[in-house]
Amino acid sequence: MISENSNGTTVSAQAIEDVRRGFMLVLAAPSGAGKGTIAAKLMEEDANLALSVSATTRQRRAAEEHGVHYFFHEADEFERKIKANELLEWAKVHDNYYGTPRESVDASLNEGKDVLFDIDIAGVRQLQKQAGEDVVSIFVLPPSIAEMHARLKGRGDDDDTAIKRRMKTAIDEVSGWQEFDYIIVNDDLNKAVTTVQSIITAERLKRLRLAKLTGKMDGMIADLKAVIAE
Numbered sequence: 769m770i771s772e773n774s775n776g777t778t779v780s781a782q783a784i785e786d787v788r789r790g791f792m793l794v795l796a797a798p799s800g801a802g803k804g805t806i807a808a809k810l811m812e813e814d815a816n817l818a819l820s821v822s823a824t825t826r827q828r829r830a831a832e833e834h835g836v837h838y839f840f841h842e843a844d845e846f847e848r849k850i851k852a853n854e855l856l857e858w859a860k861v862h863d864n865y866y867g868t869p870r871e872s873v874d875a876s877l878n879e880g881k882d883v884l885f886d887i888d889i890a891g892v893r894q895l896q897k898q899a900g901e902d903v904v905s906i907f908v909l910p911p912s913i914a915e916m917h918a919r920l921k922g923r924g925d926d927d928d929t930a931i932k933r934r935m936k937t938a939i940d941e942v943s944g945w946q947e948f949d950y951i952i953v954n955d956d957l958n959k960a961v962t963t964v965q966s967i968i969t970a971e972r973l974k975r976l977r978l979a980k981l982t983g984k985m986d987g988m989i990a991d992l993k994a995v996i997a998e
């Protein structure tokens with residue numbers, strides 16, 4: 769037990785939070801698994817999480833806003849960004865370009881925030897290659913393919929051909945499940961959100977993100993030696 773009169777090194781959970789390096793949290797899933805809803809809930813409940821807003825060339829849906837859900841661009845502007853190395857990763861999904869603007873991610877990480885990504889498996893692979901242990905990847909599974917199909921139909925965003933194309937893409941995505949750190953099933957939205965939040969809590973305490981704790985730890989070791997020497 770630490771003596772109440774001790775005026776040695778002290779450490780608090782907040783101090784650990786203040787020194788840690790941020791990480792990139794990737795949520796990937798086949799369309800219709802519900803990852804968008806999970807991401808929205810996570811953002812609502814965690815002030816330390818920043819959302820990476822992607823750039824895309826796909827058509828804006830009725831409920832979407834430029835700069836909030838995506839940055840919507842023409843193909844030539846997107847290609848300019850690729851050439852100028854302004855994207856951390858990019859991929860072509862369903863004939864449209866999607867990519868992550870590098871600058872905003874760097875800004876959030878520098879602010880000590882973790883960054884949440886909703887990107888496809890090709891993008892995840894690029895991030896993992898570039899950022900290694902700074903990437904935490906979660907694959908969200910629908911409870912069944914029938915349920916996923918029903919969700920896509922119910923959403924009303926795509927016609928039958930587009931839905932078929934999304935299901936075809938899903939073959940690739942689900943086949944890549946072994947490349948992810950965590951696998952969760954979204955059969956209950958609140959439970960899925962709580963599960964991701966538990967992963968976030970654990971990942972924030974990973975020793976490899978706490979290099980800046982060295983001074984405190986050295987202080988504690990010195991305190992131990994001082995007690996022994998008494």
Ligand code: 5GP
Nearest residue numbers: 822858859861866867868886887888890891
């Ligand atoms: P949607 O058109 O339904 O918004 O997204 C289609 C797919 O593109 C989803 O799987 C989504 O995760 C992926 N996506 C969205 N933004 C990005 C991005 O910045 N990079 C990559 N690689 N994929 C993205």
